[in-house]
Amino acid sequence: MNADMDAEPPFPSTVTLRVHRFLPRPDRDRGRSSSPFGARRSPFGASSSPSRRRHGRQWTEDFTIAARPEDTVLDCLQLIRRTIDPTLAFRYSCGHGMCGSDAVSINGSPTLLCTATVGDWTKAAHEDGGFRRTGADPGSGEAATAIIDTTDATDAADGGRAKATDAAEGARTSATDVTDGTRSPDQADDGAFAQPPVIEVGPLPGFPVIRDLVVDIDPMFDQIRRLDPHLVGADDPSTESRTAAHEYLQTPAQLRRYELLSDCIACGVCEGSCPVYAGGEAFVGPAALVAASRFINDSRDTLTEGRLDAIDTQDGVAACQSVRACSRECPRGIDVGEEIWRLVAKVKERQA
Known part of the structure; x- marks a missing residue:
């Protein structure tokens, strides 16, 4: 008999995406009120650090769709938005794990939508006892x-x-x-699953939610910019001679010290995993420290001492609790916790 006829044809599986939804409350323009009591101002003036937290309606919504194991969670969300709910909001760009714009929380773990497959995340949930069989305790058939x-x-x-x-x-x-x-x-x-496997998708932790799965990542970029993430060489051309050719020679060993760190895509997954980071107010965050480490470890840079001064603060490396949760899900394979530990060691060496 023909081998093609003997092979069982593949068929799509059914999966439920449990999506955390958020609809912000519309801002009211009190300045247009005709009432003399409708346009009050605080006697203390505007806040120097206004809260980015938004108020609105929060709920979870289940979407059951047909999906193949190799489909990504991003594929599933796009299918839901095209065929079920066009109001579902999420952020993505390249779809290939290179831009880092689609970081979310899946089953409680920060990761990228475009690299998380249905097969991997349903299997992980099943191995953790996340599914119940008909009339049985978890793990019993x-x-x-x-x-x-x-x-x-x-x-x-x-x-x-x-x-x-x-x-x-x-x-x-x-x-x-x-x-x-x-x-x-x-x-x-x-025995069979009573219900389709569930993949829970929520916004990236540690950041204020704008709508559904879209979060405000400006605090992270503000912290990165605060540490001057650009190379300053010893022989940088002046404004009058920017066309002059300058060559910076490095050994392969010197290149390896920062090469992997330069692959950081600032997706925020490490910050969403960090139990200390909360929007960049009390802790500068692992993403900013990785950006600083990239230049501190670059033999061409001349601002090493200034960069160490910038992170040697109460909200810098001193706020890190060495939990190393930031290293678990990095899509670029950077051991973020190890890099922060090395920064801590450099700071302590200066104090000795």
Whole structure:
């Protein structure tokens, strides 16, 4: 028989995306009020550090769609916006994990929408006991098997073994493995999922939410700019001679010291993972420290001491608690926690 005919055709799995929604409350323009009490101003003037937190309606909404294991969560959100709810707001650009604009929280872990696949994140949730089977405790498949056996016994007493076989086969077919889009023998033996697997998608933690999955990342960029993320060489051409050619020679070892750090895409995943960072007010944040480390480790830069002074503050490296959660999900493979620890060591060496 033809091998193509023997192979079972792939079919899409069903997945539920549980999306955290946020609709901001419209700002009211009190200045247009005709009432003499409608345009009050604070006697203390405007706040020097206005809160970026927005008020509005928050809720979660489930969207059940057909998806393949290799589909990304970004693909699923685009499908939802095209076919179900055009008001769903999320941010993305290149879709290939290079720009970092689509950072969100998936199942509680900060990551990028365009690199998170349905198969990976449903499998991770299942391994953690995130799914319940019909009538069973998490991690147990006895209840589903018992249902099939009971049906088999009842129909056998009535002379309906064929009906029991069809019911069992139907239950086994529904026990699909979302990690590869085909039926899983293990799940067929243990029982079927009562409901489609759920992937929970929320906004990136640590940042004020603008709408749905879109957050305000300006605080992160403000902190990065505060540490002067640009190279200052010893022989930088002056304004009058910018066309002059200057060559900065480095050894391969010197290049390796900062090369990986230059791959940072400022996605904010490390800051969303950090339990200390909260919008850049009490802690400058791991993204800004990585940007500073990139130039501190560059042999061509001449502002090393000034850069160390800038991070040797209460909201700089002193605020880091060395949890190293910032290293777990970096899409560029940077060990952020290790880099911050090295900055701490450099600062302490100066104090010795």
